[in-house]
Amino acid sequence: MPAASMLVPKRANYVAPMLASAAILLILLSGYFELPSITSSFSTPLTPIADAAAAAERRRFDTALDSVGSRKRHAFTSVLAAFGAWDAAVGCPRVRAKIGAANATTASAMAAITGGAGWAGATCEEMKTRHVGVFVKGWTWIPDALDGVYTCRCGVSCVWSKAAAVVDRPDAMLFEGATPPLERMKGLPLRVYLDLEAARKPTGFEDIFIGYHANDDVQVTYAGKSFHSSRSYHISTEKTNDALVYWSSSRCLPHRDKLAKDFLSLVPHHSFGKCLNNVGGPDMALSMYPVCSNNGNGSPHWWDHLHCAMSQYKFVLAIENTKTESYVTEKLFYALEAGSVPIYFGAPNVWDFIPPNSVIDASKFSSLKELASYVKALANDPVAYAEYHAWRRCGILGNFGRAREMSLDSLPCRLCELVSKRGGRSADAF
Numbered sequence: 001m002p003a004a005s006m007l008v009p010k011r012a013n014y015v016a017p018m019l020a021s022a023a024i025l026l027i028l029l030s031g032y033f034e035l036p037s038i039t040s041s042f043s044t045p046l047t048p049i050a051d052a053a054a055a056a057e058r059r060r061f062d063t064a065l066d067s068v069g070s071r072k073r074h075a076f077t078s079v080l081a082a083f084g085a086w087d088a089a090v091g092c093p094r095v096r097a098k099i100g101a102a103n104a105t106t107a108s109a110m111a112a113i114t115g116g117a118g119w120a121g122a123t124c125e126e127m128k129t130r131h132v133g134v135f136v137k138g139w140t141w142i143p144d145a146l147d148g149v150y151t152c153r154c155g156v157s158c159v160w161s162k163a164a165a166v167v168d169r170p171d172a173m174l175f176e177g178a179t180p181p182l183e184r185m186k187g188l189p190l191r192v193y194l195d196l197e198a199a200r201k202p203t204g205f206e207d208i209f210i211g212y213h214a215n216d217d218v219q220v221t222y223a224g225k226s227f228h229s230s231r232s233y234h235i236s237t238e239k240t241n242d243a244l245v246y247w248s249s250s251r252c253l254p255h256r257d258k259l260a261k262d263f264l265s266l267v268p269h270h271s272f273g274k275c276l277n278n279v280g281g282p283d284m285a286l287s288m289y290p291v292c293s294n295n296g297n298g299s300p301h302w303w304d305h306l307h308c309a310m311s312q313y314k315f316v317l318a319i320e321n322t323k324t325e326s327y328v329t330e331k332l333f334y335a336l337e338a339g340s341v342p343i344y345f346g347a348p349n350v351w352d353f354i355p356p357n358s359v360i361d362a363s364k365f366s367s368l369k370e371l372a373s374y375v376k377a378l379a380n381d382p383v384a385y386a387e388y389h390a391w392r393r394c395g396i397l398g399n400f401g402r403a404r405e406m407s408l409d410s411l412p413c414r415l416c417e418l419v420s421k422r423g424g425r426s427a428d429a430f
Helices: 002-030 048-058 079-089 092-103 254-264 302-310 330-337 368-379 382-387 390-394 399-405 408-422
Strands: 131-136 148-151 157-161 172-175 190-194 208-211 245-249 269-273 315-319 341-345
Touching (some): 131 408, 148 408, 190 408, 245 302, 254 269, 254 315, 315 330, 330 341, 341 368, 368 382
Parallel strands (some): 131 172, 172 190, 190 208
């Protein structure tokens, strides 16, 4: 009996592993557990998007923006010192590799920024007249600095002026503050209407419509210099620490002011202009920063020293009047050119117009409190802060290069080229 009783455990010890192995094999074959094979992650076909995302992840480089606030707090003021710290910790090659990998995961937005729908892939062979005159009709905010003679693509020359004595037989008349004529006959100038406001709307009586959207006949962005060529461009290499954010507005819109007030209540800031002013008046920037004086020409206005004042701050709050696709205005581009980091509330496709890693997109945060916490952490992290400036130091313009090409600066030639394509005064009536 003792011998027989000892046989049972031995049999159980031998049979149990076999039964367990068989059960596991059955489960695996049934697909209950999905365990990847050694080759499945390399040989299984993936969708193009998934394939690009996987490739990007394999090439990923962690940089300063992946770890904001992880370094020792440092309330820096010198931008140049921050740049040096970033160069040592990250550097241009590393951030180029990261941005290049990220771009591989998404379709380029550059296709959305074109010369405008009026071109429709035109070539130089389609030009019908080699000289075009554009008469800017009536009052308009278009800068006088654009007046002049231009040598454009495809051998087209262009005369652009607000003076009838310069363009007495125009091929096109540009209207902005007034409605074009209701009718146009062959032999008369083409009617051009420009509207860059948020709710842009053709009049229905123009032959060519200029707006800020790629679907318009001619697209114009706010990314150029023509909006602000007479202002002080002194850029400070030192940033304040007592006030982190610059805000300036003299058109007090209730919805924008409320958003600004709610956010600014969470961060140290200086508010210039008429709205929410907390510095003692709209022209206090010159008292605070005498270096921003615009050569003493006439009575100073806050907009004359806008860029110089912005450059004293690490961040600039930029809130569009209206949140509309492609409506990205000078509010954002001013801050970029002033050497500050914009905190942006506006167009959902803002990245179609600006350099990568160049602004703090407020839409990416769940609350104003979370946004404010990020800004304050970034203000004490010179390495991460400097990475927001890497685009200008490392030549990573991205879509910003195209946005500048489509700016008001290039409008005279681009409009003249389209007028030439249409035939100018000899164009049939539309």
